Amino acid sequence: MTQAQSPTPSPAIRLQNVGFRWPSARHETLALESLAIKAGERVFIEGPSGCGKSTLLSLLTGVNRPDRGRLEVLGRAIGELSGGGRDRFRSDHIGVIFQMFNLIPYLSMVENVTLPCRFSRLRRERALSRGETLEREALRLLEHLDLHDAALLHRPVHELSVGQQQRVAAARALIGAPEIIIADEPTSSLDAPRRTAFIELLERECRAEGGTLLFVSHDPSLEGCFDRTIRLPEINLATVNG
Amino acid sequence: MPILPLALKSLLNRRFSALLTLLSIALSVTLLVGVERIRMEAYNSFTNTVSGTDLIIGARSGQVQLLLYSVFHIGTPTNNLSWESYQELAADRRVAWTIPISLGDSHQGYPVIGTNQDYFRHFRFGDKRQLELAKGRPFDGVHEAVLGAEVAAKLGYQMDDAIIVAHGAGKVSFTQHDNQPFKVVGILRRTGTPVDHTVHIPLEGIEAIHLGWIGGRPMPGRQITAEQALNKDLTPNNITAAFVGLESKLGVFHFQRKVNGYRQEPLTAILPGVALQELWRLIGMVEKALLTISGFVVVVGIVGLLTALLTGIDGRRREMAILRSVGARPYQIAALIIGEAGFLTLLGALLGMALLYILLLAGQPLAEAWLGLYLPVSAPTLMELALLGGVVLAGLLAGIIPAWRAYRNSLADGMSIRL
Numbered sequence A: 001m002t003q004a005q006s007p008t009p010s011p012a013i014r015l016q017n018v019g020f021r022w023p024s025a026r027h028e029t030l031a032l033e034s035l036a037i038k039a040g041e042r043v044f045i046e047g048p049s050g051c052g053k054s055t056l057l058s059l060l061t062g063v064n065r066p067d068r069g070r071l072e073v074l075g076r077a078i079g080e081l082s083g084g085g086r087d088r089f090r091s092d093h094i095g096v097i098f099q100m101f102n103l104i105p106y107l108s109m110v111e112n113v114t115l116p117c118r119f120s121r122l123r124r125e126r127a128l129s130r131g132e133t134l135e136r137e138a139l140r141l142l143e144h145l146d147l148h149d150a151a152l153l154h155r156p157v158h159e160l161s162v163g164q165q166q167r168v169a170a171a172r173a174l175i176g177a178p179e180i181i182i183a184d185e186p187t188s189s190l191d192a193p194r195r196t197a198f199i200e201l202l203e204r205e206c207r208a209e210g211g212t213l214l215f216v217s218h219d220p221s222l223e224g225c226f227d228r229t230i231r232l233p234e235i236n237l238a239t240v241n242g
Numbered sequence B: 001m002p003i004l005p006l007a008l009k010s011l012l013n014r015r016f017s018a019l020l021t022l023l024s025i026a027l028s029v030t031l032l033v034g035v036e037r038i039r040m041e042a043y044n045s046f047t048n049t050v051s052g053t054d055l056i057i058g059a060r061s062g063q064v065q066l067l068l069y070s071v072f073h074i075g076t077p078t079n080n081l082s083w084e085s086y087q088e089l090a091a092d093r094r095v096a097w098t099i100p101i102s103l104g105d106s107h108q109g110y111p112v113i114g115t116n117q118d119y120f121r122h123f124r125f126g127d128k129r130q131l132e133l134a135k136g137r138p139f140d141g142v143h144e145a146v147l148g149a150e151v152a153a154k155l156g157y158q159m160d161d162a163i164i165v166a167h168g169a170g171k172v173s174f175t176q177h178d179n180q181p182f183k184v185v186g187i188l189r190r191t192g193t194p195v196d197h198t199v200h201i202p203l204e205g206i207e208a209i210h211l212g213w214i215g216g217r218p219m220p221g222r223q224i225t226a227e228q229a230l231n232k233d234l235t236p237n238n239i240t241a242a243f244v245g246l247e248s249k250l251g252v253f254h255f256q257r258k259v260n261g262y263r264q265e266p267l268t269a270i271l272p273g274v275a276l277q278e279l280w281r282l283i284g285m286v287e288k289a290l291l292t293i294s295g296f297v298v299v300v301g302i303v304g305l306l307t308a309l310l311t312g313i314d315g316r317r318r319e320m321a322i323l324r325s326v327g328a329r330p331y332q333i334a335a336l337i338i339g340e341a342g343f344l345t346l347l348g349a350l351l352g353m354a355l356l357y358i359l360l361l362a363g364q365p366l367a368e369a370w371l372g373l374y375l376p377v378s379a380p381t382l383m384e385l386a387l388l389g390g391v392v393l394a395g396l397l398a399g400i401i402p403a404w405r406a407y408r409n410s411l412a413d414g415m416s417i418r419l
C-alpha cells in the first residue's frame, strides 16, 4: 500500500529469461534476457520485418504464453494464467491497434470503438464513469482524434480512409482507459505526414488517459517521437531465423 | 454472451449468401416434412380403405389375394362363395351385418359390383366414414346403378343416363350385356378409395344380365330383355365375397376360425386391417424410398451451409483476430460460428414449415380432388418434430467443423492478422 507513494512507478512490463517458439518453428523466435517498461512510458520497439516484434506483442497480450522464463504485466505473471484468464486480462488492461484492417466491417464506427466494452466489464465501467453513455465516451474519443465530422459517423466503416480507420482503431484501444496501449505498425499503411500526425494524436491521448504505450515499427525514422527506443534484434538472443 | 449480437450483425452483413443458405435449408425441410406428411396420410388412408368391417369372407385363398379382389377389384377370385354358405354364415348370432358382393363385370374398364342396400348402410372407410351420395339415391330397382365419383366424373355421366355393363373385366370387351341397360340413380361423393372407381348395381341385376348365359357365353337366340328378366327368380347362386360386421370385436378370431374350418366349402376369412397393413408393407417401400431421398436433400442443404460457413471462415480471419484482441475467448469465436449455423438451420426449419403449411392450405383441395388424398392442415406430428429436431441438430453439428477451424485459427494466428 506504501507502493502508491513510491517515487518510481512500478513497471508495467517486466520480463526475465523469456523464450518462445512457434509450434511450427524449429527454433525459438524470441529469447530475451530481461526487459522492463515503466508505467506511463511511451516506448518505441524497432526492428526489421520478421525479427519477432509481433511475436513479442502476442506474449505481452497473453495471446501466446512464453515457453520459459517470467513475464509480468502490471505485476501479474500472465504466463501462469489460464487461457480464459489471459483473455480477460487482455480485455481489461490492454488496447490493441493493428497495422491495418482494424475495424469490423459490419459494425458502425461507434460500435467498433465500444467493442472492448462488450468483453470487459472493467473497461465498460471506466468508460461510463467518463462519459454518461458508452456512445458518448466513444464520440468524445473520436473527437479528440479529429473524427468529429457527423457525416462520417453514419458511413459504413469500410468507406473511411485508411488514416481515419486507424484513428477509429486508436479510439477503440483507448476506450475504458486500459493501462497499456499496444500498436503493431499502425502507421505503415499511412503516408509520411499522416504518420507523424497519427503518432502525435496517439501520444497525446495516451498521456491524457495515463496509459503506457508500446509502439512497434520497422521504420527507425519514427524513433524521435517516443520516450525510449528498444531495438529488438539487439536484445533478442534468438537470432536464428526461420 | 456479448458475442451473439455480433453474430447476428455479422450474418446480416452477409445477408445475400445467408439468405441463399437459408432458402436451401427451408426448401429441403419443406420437402422432407411434406413427404413425411403425405406418406403418413397415404398410409392412413390406405390402411383405412375399409374400416369398420371385421372380416371379409371369400373362397379359400391367400389373404392379400382376397383383399385385392374384394376391396381393390384387382385380379379374379379362384372360386365363389355359394349363396347357401353365405346365408348360413350371415345367420350366425355373432354377426351384426353383412354386405354381399359379386364381381366379374365391368363398364368401360371400371369394375361393376353387385351388392345390396346394406352396402350403403354399413360400408365404412377412413375414419369410420359412411358412404354419402352427392346426387340421387341408392339403387332400388333391378336395373338401377349407383356410380363412384371418379366413374361419373371421368365418363361424364349424369343422373338418369343409361349405361351398358360389359362381360369380363377388360376395358375392351366384346360381349356386352346391351339388352339390359342400367339407369344411373345415384352418384357417390368422393372417398379416395376404390369405391370411387366402381359401378354399383343390385345382386339381382348381375343375375338378370347373366340369364341365358352358360359358361360365360350368351346362348344364341336366348337373349332376354329387362322386362322378361324381372319375371324370373333373380336369387343368386353364388357371390364373390362378403364383408362382415360382428356384434362384438371379441368374437373376431373365433368367428374367423369357424369360417376357415367351414365344412361345406373351403373358405377364407381375413381381417381387412391386418391384410391392408401386409399389403402396405409391399407397396409402402416407394414411400420409404421417397422419404430417404428427401432426407438426402436435407443433407445437401446442410452441406451447402457447411460450405458457406467454411469459405466464410477464411475471409473472416481478420474479424476473428480483432475480436481476440479485444478479449474474445476462443470458445466465443467457436460459438459465433456454431451460433450462426444453428440460427440458420433453426430459421430455415421454421421457414420450411411455414412454407409447408402455405402449400398445404393451397394444395389441399387439389390433393383431395386429384389424388383422393385428404391432407389435414394439422399441428406437426411427433415424427415431424423429430425430423425438424434432427435437421437443426445436423446444422449445429455441421457448424462444429468450421467452428473448430476458426478456433484453431484464432489460437494459431496470435496477434498477427494473416490474410
Ligand SMILES: Nc1ncnc2c1ncn2[C@@H]1O[C@H](COP(=O)(O)OP(=O)(O)O)[C@@H](O)[C@H]1O
Pocket (backbone or CB within 6 Å): A022, A023, A024, A025, A029, A047, A048, A049, A050, A051, A052, A053, A054, A055, A056, A241, A242, B412, B413, B414, B416
Ligand atoms: N502465427 C504464427 N505461426 C507460426 N510462425 C509465426 C507466426 N507468426 C509469426 N511467425 C514467425 O515468427 C517469426 C517472427 O515473426 P513476427 O513476430 O511476425 O515478426 P515481425 O512482427 O517483427 O515482422 C517469423 O519467422 C514468422 O514466420
Ligand SMILES: [Mg+2]
Pocket (backbone or CB within 6 Å): A053, A054, A055, A184, B416
Ligand atoms: Mg509484425
